Amino acid sequence: MVVKSVGSTGLRVVSLLPSAAEIICLVAPHNVLVGRSHEDDFPNSITDRPILTAAKTTFTTSEDVNRQVSESLSTGLSLYELDAEGLSKLKPDVVVTQDLCDVCSIDLITVERIAKKMNPVPEVITLNPQNLQDVLANITEIGNALGFPEKAKSVKTSLEERVLKVRERGSKIVEERGNRVKVGFVEWIAPIFIGGHWTPQMIHDAGGIHPLNLPKNQDDGAGKSFAIEDQKFIDLQADVVIVAPCGLDIETTEREMNLIVEKSNQTDAPSWVTEYVKRGTKIAVVDGNQMFNRPGPRLVDAMEFLVGFINDQHDSIPSDFPWKLYSPSSQV
Numbered sequence: 504m505v506v507k508s509v510g511s512t513g514l515r516v517v518s519l520l521p522s523a524a525e526i527i528c529l530v531a532p533h534n535v536l537v538g539r540s541h542e543d544d545f546p547n548s549i550t551d552r553p554i555l556t557a558a559k560t561t562f563t564t565s566e567d568v569n570r571q572v573s574e575s576l577s578t579g580l581s582l583y584e585l586d587a588e589g590l591s592k593l594k595p596d597v598v599v600t601q602d603l604c605d606v607c608s609i610d611l612i613t614v615e616r617i618a619k620k621m622n623p624v625p626e627v628i629t630l631n632p633q634n635l636q637d638v639l640a641n642i643t644e645i646g647n648a649l650g651f652p653e654k655a656k657s658v659k660t661s662l663e664e665r666v667l668k669v670r671e672r673g674s675k676i677v678e679e680r681g682n683r684v685k686v687g688f689v690e691w692i693a694p695i696f697i698g699g700h701w702t703p704q705m706i707h708d709a710g711g712i713h714p715l716n717l718p719k720n721q722d723d724g725a726g727k728s729f730a731i732e733d734q735k736f737i738d739l740q741a742d743v744v745i746v747a748p749c750g751l752d753i754e755t756t757e758r759e760m761n762l763i764v765e766k767s768n769q770t771d772a773p774s775w776v777t778e779y780v781k782r783g784t785k786i787a788v789v790d791g792n793q794m795f796n797r798p799g800p801r802l803v804d805a806m807e808f809l810v811g812f813i814n815d816q817h818d819s820i821p822s823d824f825p826w827k828l829y830s831p832s833s834q835v
Contacts, residue, residue, distance in 0.1 A: 514649060516597045517590065518543050519556060520608045522799030523599040523630060529800060530646040530655040538593045540608060545793065553593065555586045556609050565693040565759050583609040587617045597648065599628045634724030635701045638798045639663060662803050669806045673710035676814050683712040684813045687741030690728045690791065691748050692759045695736050695775060699728035701802060702795060709809035715739060733775045743813050744779050746829065747791030753825060756788050764831045780835045787812055790825035
């Protein structure tokens, strides 16, 4: 399906998830994007577009947000609100959304229900990537749908070339070293949710292994992220730990980890943070909201970070990648 004429600059598109906005802006002129979700914040050129969604949860602490999410999902309620009137006024030709995670952004059922009542009815494109290949295929899908197939092909080819370089480098390191680095990847802090979908695959490509949620095979993604007990994460005895919580930036993540350390110090109860700090394990805090959690083009940047960090080649990590080594604010 191609909307309007091929490459039409009169095209009106709304993105309801951050990864879609990033793809749209890579394959089409930025002015085709006329509306966005509250989480669509990259590239900066789109942040003046009308916001059409809002979260019903309020961030307090990781533990409390997990409670809020669990309670909402148990009642069948959406975690997000969609401004139906605002969306209708924009008269988009295309709305891009997802059906992968009801916790991450507005659910597909709500989007389709509202879209069907609009005049004209927009085309709804739904993205549901399970692995890195699917993410790259979404670039082709969006590019073709918006009428920019050649640009999409160019973008995808460039990203694939970078992915291949990471895979070749990771494979060479593993061959020379004789083993893979054991990685503990945290997608939420309290409780611990471990990395899922494309992340374990990317870790494997970079020369590591994610034992708690292995890829289905070396060329595919893993199952979805899920919660585990702290002790199981401690018992993993990971060589390196990467903390990239969904939706959180570095400052917030560090604050949450410091709270865990303080609580552990007050109760003398072990925590996964204190145990790994005591062992001297390298712990990377990453802006997970930007780099790992949204299945878009910057996952390739994340792969380039992974191959440098987990193989102790920090000098090769892209200089603008948002990460830092964790050091607790109080003594462990």
